[in-house]
Amino acid sequence: MTVKETLNDGLKRGYEITVTAADLDGAVNDKLKEAQPEIEMKGFRKGKVPMALLKKQFGPRVLGEAMQEAVDGAMNKHLEESGDRPAMQPEMKMANEDWKEGDDVVVNVSYEKLPEIPEVDFSGIALEKLVVKADDAAVDEALGSLAETAQNFEDRKKGSKAKDGDQVIFDFLGKVDGEAFEGGAAEGHALVLGSGQFIPGFEEGLVGVKAGDETDVTVTFPEDYNAEHLAGKEAVFECKIHNVKEPKAAEIDDEMAKQFGAEDLAGLKGQISERLEEEYAGAARAVTKRALLDELDKAVSFELPPSLVDAEAGQIAHQLWHEENPDVQGHDHPEIEPTDEHKKLAERRVKLGLLLAEVGQKAEVQVTDAEFTQAVMNQARQYGNQARQFFEFVQQNQQMQQQIRAPLFEDKVVDHIVEGAKVTEKEVSKDDLQKAVEALEEE
Incomplete structure (x- = not known):
C-alpha cells in the first residue's frame, strides 16, 4: 500500500492511495479465516467449510469491505502522521473505474486542510465593559408595568x-x-x-x-x-x-407586592432592581463580545479554507433570502447566489470560528453536562406542552445537540479571552446601553 502526494497548493491537498491486489487478497483471506470457525454450510460441519468455497461464496462481499477498510486505514494513518485536519469530509474517487478483481485499487483523495492558527496575546486587547445601575425611574417604570398586569x-x-x-x-x-x-x-x-x-x-x-x-x-x-x-x-x-x-391598575403597595411573591413593596423593588441589572449585564456582555470579536478579527490573519467560506456564504445568503421572503417555508425556490457582501461576512465568521475553536481546545474549555441540560431545558420551555417531546428529540439527535453546544462553547471561550484582556468598566445610562445594542443590530 502506498500514498503519493499529487497536490500541495496552499491548504489544498491531493493524494493517490494504491492498495495492491496482493494486499487485498491477503486481507480477504484474513477475514475469511477469522470467520471460518463460525460458518456452517450444507454438507460440511461447522468450521470445516473449505477456504476455496468460502472465497467463492463470500469473497466478493468481503473484498468490498477489505477495500474500504484499507483505503480508510491508509487515510487515517496519513492524517495522523501529517497532522492535517480536513476542513470538510475528504473527497475520494476511484482512479481506475474499470477495476476488476485481481487489479490494484487506486483511489484519488482530495481535501482542504485547516490552517495553522497564530497565537494571540490577549493581554494586548483593550475592552470597555458598560455598566448600568437600575435607578429609581427604571424600577418605578417596571412597577407600573406589573401594576397593569395585576389590574x-x-x-x-x-x-x-x-x-x-x-x-x-x-x-x-x-x-x-x-x-x-x-x-x-x-x-x-x-x-x-x-x-x-x-x-x-x-x-x-x-x-x-x-x-x-x-x-x-x-x-x-x-x-x-x-x-x-x-x-x-x-x-x-x-x-x-x-x-x-x-x-x-392595581395599587402599588405591599398587597400588590405579595401577589408577585415578595414580602412587601421594598422586597419587590429589590427583586426588580436585581432583574433589571441582570438584563443590563446581558446586553452589555453582547456589546463587549462584539467589540472583542472585532479586535480579534483585526489582530489575526491566516489563510481560510475556500470550501468553508463558500458553504458559510451560501448559508448566509439562504437565511437572509428566507427572512426577506417569509411566505416561502420550504426550499422550492430559485438558486440563491451569494453576493460579495455575503462572502465577506462568511470570511469573518469562518476566521473567528476557527480561532475560537483553537483557543478553546488549547485552554481545554468544556461544556459540562449540567450546562448543556440547562440550555436544553431553557429552549424546551418555549414549546409549552410539547417541551417533553422537544427534550426527547434533542436526546436522539446528534446534530441538534451540536447546535445547542456550539454557542455555549463559544461563550465560554469568549469569557476565557476576556479574563486575559484589559477590561475597563464604564458606567452609562440605560439609554446609552440601548443605543449600543441597537448599533449591533444595524451592523
Missing part, C-alpha cells in the same frame, strides 16, 4: 359604552342556521375586549354595548376551525349584557 376591573358609570380593553359580563347563545350548537352558550361570561379569546369579529361586535343591552353579533367561523361542523359557517350570537367594567 382589576370596576363598573363603568351607568350608560357607559364598552371600549377596547374593557371587561364585559354577558350571557350568550350561538346559533347556526337558526339552531343552537353545542358549546355555543354561557351565562355570566367575562370577556376582555381585544383579548382575542373569541373568534375574529366577535369582540369587535361588542364594542359600544352598554349594561342592559341585548344585541346580536354575527360572525363567520374560520375555515380551519377545529370543530369541522362549524368551520366556515356563519353564526349569530344572541348576547345579553349585564355589566361593562373598565380596567384599573
Whole structure:
C-alpha cells in the first residue's frame, strides 16, 4: 500500500492511495479465516467449510469491505502522521473505474486542510465593559408595568359604552342556521375586549354595548376551525349584557407586592432592581463580545479554507433570502447566489470560528453536562406542552445537540479571552446601553 502526494497548493491537498491486489487478497483471506470457525454450510460441519468455497461464496462481499477498510486505514494513518485536519469530509474517487478483481485499487483523495492558527496575546486587547445601575425611574417604570398586569376591573358609570380593553359580563347563545350548537352558550361570561379569546369579529361586535343591552353579533367561523361542523359557517350570537367594567391598575403597595411573591413593596423593588441589572449585564456582555470579536478579527490573519467560506456564504445568503421572503417555508425556490457582501461576512465568521475553536481546545474549555441540560431545558420551555417531546428529540439527535453546544462553547471561550484582556468598566445610562445594542443590530 502506498500514498503519493499529487497536490500541495496552499491548504489544498491531493493524494493517490494504491492498495495492491496482493494486499487485498491477503486481507480477504484474513477475514475469511477469522470467520471460518463460525460458518456452517450444507454438507460440511461447522468450521470445516473449505477456504476455496468460502472465497467463492463470500469473497466478493468481503473484498468490498477489505477495500474500504484499507483505503480508510491508509487515510487515517496519513492524517495522523501529517497532522492535517480536513476542513470538510475528504473527497475520494476511484482512479481506475474499470477495476476488476485481481487489479490494484487506486483511489484519488482530495481535501482542504485547516490552517495553522497564530497565537494571540490577549493581554494586548483593550475592552470597555458598560455598566448600568437600575435607578429609581427604571424600577418605578417596571412597577407600573406589573401594576397593569395585576389590574382589576370596576363598573363603568351607568350608560357607559364598552371600549377596547374593557371587561364585559354577558350571557350568550350561538346559533347556526337558526339552531343552537353545542358549546355555543354561557351565562355570566367575562370577556376582555381585544383579548382575542373569541373568534375574529366577535369582540369587535361588542364594542359600544352598554349594561342592559341585548344585541346580536354575527360572525363567520374560520375555515380551519377545529370543530369541522362549524368551520366556515356563519353564526349569530344572541348576547345579553349585564355589566361593562373598565380596567384599573392595581395599587402599588405591599398587597400588590405579595401577589408577585415578595414580602412587601421594598422586597419587590429589590427583586426588580436585581432583574433589571441582570438584563443590563446581558446586553452589555453582547456589546463587549462584539467589540472583542472585532479586535480579534483585526489582530489575526491566516489563510481560510475556500470550501468553508463558500458553504458559510451560501448559508448566509439562504437565511437572509428566507427572512426577506417569509411566505416561502420550504426550499422550492430559485438558486440563491451569494453576493460579495455575503462572502465577506462568511470570511469573518469562518476566521473567528476557527480561532475560537483553537483557543478553546488549547485552554481545554468544556461544556459540562449540567450546562448543556440547562440550555436544553431553557429552549424546551418555549414549546409549552410539547417541551417533553422537544427534550426527547434533542436526546436522539446528534446534530441538534451540536447546535445547542456550539454557542455555549463559544461563550465560554469568549469569557476565557476576556479574563486575559484589559477590561475597563464604564458606567452609562440605560439609554446609552440601548443605543449600543441597537448599533449591533444595524451592523
